[in-house]
Amino acid sequence: MHANQPLTADLAEARAESQRITDMLALVAERVPLQRRVVHAGDTIYRCGDPCSQLFVLNTGCCKIVNSASDGRAQVVGLLFRGDWIGFDGIAGGRYRCDAVALDTGEVWALRYDALLAACAQHPPLLAMLHAEMSRVIGRDRDSLMALTTLSADARVAEFLRLMADALACRGLRTDQITLRMTRAEIGNYLGLTLESVSRALSRLARQHLIGFADGARREIRIPDVGALASFVGLETAPAGATVQ
Amino acid sequence: MHANQPLTADLAEARAESQRITDMLALVAERVPLQRRVVHAGDTIYRCGDPCSQLFVLNTGCCKIVNSASDGRAQVVGLLFRGDWIGFDGIAGGRYRCDAVALDTGEVWALRYDALLAACAQHPPLLAMLHAEMSRVIGRDRDSLMALTTLSADARVAEFLRLMADALACRGLRTDQITLRMTRAEIGNYLGLTLESVSRALSRLARQHLIGFADGARREIRIPDVGALASFVGLETAPAGATVQ
DNA sequence: CGACGCGTTGAGTTAACTCAATGCTCGTGG
DNA sequence: CCACGAGCATTGAGTTAACTCAACGCGTCG
Known part of the structure; x- marks a missing residue:
């Protein structure tokens, strides 16, 4: 399990x-x-x-x-x-x-x-x-720890969005669209990335149609399929010591 | 504070x-x-x-x-x-x-x-x-989270050793020499690094005389000055988003 | 309008990774 | 006892993901 x-x-x-x-x-x-x-x-x-x-x-x-x-x-x-x-x-x-x-x-x-x-x-x-x-x-906290060390930049951002959507879903709020209340710098700080890396990761996710932007300021993220986002996180293999034993 | x-x-x-x-x-x-x-x-x-x-x-x-x-x-x-x-x-x-x-x-x-x-x-x-x-x-857990995202490889390894020494000191055990009970792979997994990176980091720390090896298998680490190790961690600035706001 | 904050994108650099070779220890069996 | 092999650690060479620096675009607000 x-x-x-x-x-x-x-x-x-x-x-x-x-x-x-x-x-x-x-x-x-x-x-x-x-x-x-x-x-x-x-x-x-x-x-x-x-x-x-x-x-x-x-x-x-x-x-x-x-x-x-x-x-x-x-x-x-x-x-x-x-x-x-x-x-x-x-x-x-x-x-x-x-x-x-x-x-x-x-x-x-x-x-x-x-x-x-x-x-x-x-x-x-x-x-x-x-x-x-x-x-x-x-x-x-342990799950975040794990996400930080095992996931690539793109996967970390995807995981961040997935977690956000999940948190909102559990609270009865709409999950297909979320408003980021943090700047790219704050997100990057949270994920252990630079703000440029966050921006690029978001752009790449958008290019793959895993997410979309709903406004000009790019703070509103559409997530057409949370499942697709989750499987993307799973697919991206870690750059560093993913497994032990 | x-x-x-x-x-x-x-x-x-x-x-x-x-x-x-x-x-x-x-x-x-x-x-x-x-x-x-x-x-x-x-x-x-x-x-x-x-x-x-x-x-x-x-x-x-x-x-x-x-x-x-x-x-x-x-x-x-x-x-x-x-x-x-x-x-x-x-x-x-x-x-x-x-x-x-x-x-x-x-x-x-x-x-x-x-x-x-x-x-x-x-x-x-x-x-x-x-x-x-x-x-x-x-x-x-939050401190580890922070160490992972803000510290370079060498600093992470140094911090790991410092924490170990600190944990032993708080338990009345000798702190100048510690025996690692984990392989390089396990340490790397814990710190979000590859085993090679851990090995190199240890070698670099040893070259700077911040640590020393006490045995052939390189599992026994001497720490002549925990304070020096701690200040090394502080000096190494983060590669990614170290500060927010 | 002009300045500012935020976001994006490009170009070049670097820290950490991957792959590969080699060495050291230690346990095991001839 | 020594040879051998397994497991762990080190080190080198080359690659790459993420970083730094820099330019630019867009929207907001005084």
Whole structure:
């Protein structure tokens, strides 16, 4: 059973996932005292080094997680959507270890960590859900790690789009067309590529009709067939040590 | 406060970390029913797809986490040492999403997940510790992600050795000399490089006297000055999109 | 309008890859 | 004991995917 990529191939699965997210949000809203906050593109949800007394849940919109090293390197290490939890990285050391920045207008729920634990003590299913969410983050990060080292530039971009479409599909949004909320430079940073490589990869994918551009600014991507995109990712073999053993 | 890399620079910090691990293990051993299992190099701790009813804690030895995609790509996505928890990835879906394989003789503690939760309900500090461990995994995975995309081949190898030395230092083991328990191919797979690139990088580091070989098989690495290695990693600038914004 | 931010495309360079040869260790069996 | 082979590591030569640098196009906004 080697099926790690969140390939939510069929509609039924996407719908189940969508239901799961809805249920999770309802459970949280019902059981945990929370503070709603509307954020706009560019707003910081939390900053690296801030004391971590809250966790966040994205109710609408999307945001990026930026890791910054002491030597100045900074990198997008995650993209989050409706139903995703933010801030787990801060629990261990008491301070957040990265920045969380909104990419779009949306609503974030802030939960005090102690209040959340208290609610979990009252209602065990909440704790199970919390653990599942943390587990999900771990699994997802490992999948990104793998994509970065095993895929070529074109495949990485294709995978990025596929993941984006998948994330939207799981949230009941249209999947045939997606609006990129990031510049080529940001996408490149996330994928470990230069902005020129991202641009070229997108052009090549478009030339193969795996994607299409829907607007002049080239931020709206049409995806006629997500399956074709997925198989493209599979076909492209890795340039470096793809397999072990 | 942009200091993400677990740069356990000074001895005091390493000793504190060592204490934390010891305390954590003692807490677990005291409060949670567990099954001890001795593993040898190559033994599988769990396999991708197995139902996840247990978590594991590495008491001694080291092991690797291997992610496998449906299309056959397989990759080492984590290295674990004494005190590290294994299996969090399985909580969300009820099945493990990767393989865990011992690299060395060691002892693994198996904890039934339900028993662990029961113990946490009895003793809240245990729950805090569990969450901290999950948080730690998340933070560490993000650091690897960043290293992969922002560092050159030589810097990646240097960072790998630095991390290894750091992990050993935090566990009270000698840090000036480390034994690699992986082949060049495995290291390359972990770092997103070919085995030849790893070999060349090691040779270059040795030529610069940042490391030395202590045996004929070139598996024993001497590190005269971990600080020098760390600054080498910082100096090497990224070939691709190092910064954003 | 002119400046600016973002995206694309071309030309040349380079870091890392592939392929191939060779050497070192170690275990095994004559 | 030594010969042999398997497995791992190193090194060289040539190739290539991705990078850098640079030019240019397009849309937006003051």
